[in-house]
Amino acid sequence: MSELEADKLVDGTLAWRAPPAPLRSRRLATALSNAWHELRKSRTASIGAVMLVLLFGACIGTPWLATHDPIKQNYRERLQPPSEKHLLGTDRLGRDIYSRLLYGGRRLVTIAVVAVALSLVVGVPFGVLTGYFGGLADTIGMRIVDGLLAFPGLLLYLLFVTVAQAWKLEGVMIDFVLVSALALAGMPEKARLARGSVLAEKQKEYVEASRAVGDSSISIALSQILPNIISPLIVTSTVRLGLVILIVAALSFLGLGTPPPTPDWGSDLSAARDYMETHPLIAAFPGLAICYTVLAFNLFGDGLRDILDPRMAER
Amino acid sequence: MLAYTLRRIAQLVPVLLVLSVAVFAFVEALPGSIVDTLVGTEGGDIEEARAILTKEYGLDRPVHERYVLWLGRALQGDFGKSLVTRRPISTELLSRIPATVYLASVGIVLSMMIAIPLGTLAAVRRNSAIDYTAQVTSLAGISIPEFWFAILCVLLFSLYLGWLPSSGYVSPFEDFWGSLQFLILPAAAIGFRQAAFTTRLTRSSMLDELSKEYVDTARSLGHSERKVIFKYTLRNAMIPTITISGLQLANLLGGTVVLESIFAWPGIGRAIFEAILQRDYPLIQAGVLILGFIVVVMNLLVDLTYRLLNPRVKFA
Secondary structure, three states: OOHHHHHHHOHHHHHHHOOOHHHHHHHHHHHHHHHHHHHOOOHHHHHHHHHHHHHHHHHHOHHHHOOOOOOOOOHHHOOOOOOOOOOOOEOOOOOEHHHHHHHHHHHHHHHHHHHHHHHHHHHHHHHHHHHHHOHHHHHHHHHHHHHHHOOOOOHHHHHHHHHHHHOOOOOHHHHHHHHHHHHHHHHHHHHHHHHHHHHHHHOOHHHHHHHHHOOOHHHHHHHHHHHHHHHHHHHHHHHHHHHHHHHHHHHHHOOOOOOOOOOOHHHHHHHHHHHOOOOHHHHHHHHHHHHHHHHHHHHHHHHHHHHHOHHHHOO | OHHHHHHHHHHHHHHHHHHHHHHHHHHHOOOOOHHHHHHHHHOOOHHHHHHHHHHHOOOOOOHHHHHHHHHHHHHOOOOOEOOOOOOEHHHHHHOOHHHHHHHHHHHHHHHHHHHHHHHHHHHHOOOOHHHHHHHHHHHHHHHOOHHHHHHHHHHHHHHHOOOOOOOOOOOOOOOHHHHHHHHHHHHHHHHHHHHHHHHHHHHHHHHHHHOOHHHHHHHHOOOOHHHHHHHHHHHHHHHHHHHHHHHHHHHHOOOOHHHHHHOOOOOHHHHHHHHHHOOOHHHHHHHHHHHHHHHHHHHHHHHHHHHHHOOOOOOO
16 A cells, blocks of 8 residues: 555545644644643652753853854953953963853764764664664674773774874864764664664564564564664663763863863863963863753653652652 | 683684684775885886885785794784884883773772662661662763763863863873873763672672672561671672673773873874774774784683682583
């Protein structure tokens, strides 16, 4: 039966597929208010959600919120304490710390979100397909995953960064290499999660039913099983976002991220070390910014886990 | 158990192969060839030197042959020579391992000394001030970047108070007390962060145990609460905690790069980091391969210990 025929047969479905525009926006509003209602069940999740909204707001609104050019140096105003002109003071080159934090955060959060999204895009289909087909595909797939997990700590990223440096990559390309490394390192977790759920779901009746109706294997794996593993994926991705922020900051702290003068919390923190004794505030702000961001993701992830997995919340 | 162990060891082989291919591919992905780097530093008859070196490094052969050759040598502990110091890479790296193991294991022991009492107390006195403190502290430990925590510690204890040196290393075999002075800050930075994870785990596995039926039975038999906790539940709750600590230790061997560079700690992580700055590619390659191998083997050991401690896990 072709898709067109199916639409003709079930008229109700067709009408439902293309709702008028105002209805769709109202549905979005309802969905948002429902989500907020669910979130209220966990205090941790609601605090995390508020912190994240502020964070993303700051990232989107950076061009309007920033008061200065983050790269422009001003030697007459070096190492100034917070004032009305410079909300968080200035660094060793007279650059406005507040504006640098905003631009640095925007970049850092973007990298993290893209990296985690990419690890989902690669990892989930990988896990679903290996789990669904089993056999040799499964064995090979899982050995690849194990091999990736054998890289301890930062080593996988260090390898990628080294290659990027050797090719003398610049700007966005460095970020691209870093994002690929982060996605590759995040992939095994998603693949294993997806595979585990698929192995459990595969046995259930609704999958059997789809197969009986004549759906192809891949279509069953992706359309029937995927919706069932969404919630653990959301939770692990949120927690992973916090971790990725820490990793990226650590790499640029080591001097292996985007080179200066690009605003970057990790490298700004590293540069502030030389002035730490006399101007401890300069090192404090990027550190606090990293803490705030990671904490926001962790709180939200923890809270979500409690909401989505009530068995855990009882503890 | 024996059959299971053998099967797991057999499973290691493909994992290590994947690791070695990845590490080999890393050097292949670099632009130019090693010969350019070598010739650049030696001078003399460039063309002749190139030809000799190309032959010496086997670069005139196809990729798969070079991989097999490289792997064969690596298995015998021959990783070639460092491009910078010209000394054998194996001695260069092996001499750096003790410092990392020293730092990582003291850090993990420290984290267990914080996490086990704190996590247990938090579970036993659930929803009390202690529980709340434990949860907030561990959330902070997970969210604070360890390099920032380390910098703050240096600021407070070295620069303001002047109690401890800000960086450096003394071997514990030469001067034990002297080496402790240098060890405290980096080990505390590791301990604080790892304790955050372990505290949460100890708390939740302790809560899990306390809700089981045998605890009610023990209480109804008239055993004191102290005995119930220390003799029965804590022992069971420790199994996941110890397992995680073992995995953390394995992962830390390659994960102390940042702290080693802050505290000028001469460990293997810093050796790899320095090699990256100096473009000493064979050393990076060997370092990652060795650490990866150690991690894979340690993970297996931890897993086997876990099964030994916990007979309920089936050897499937």
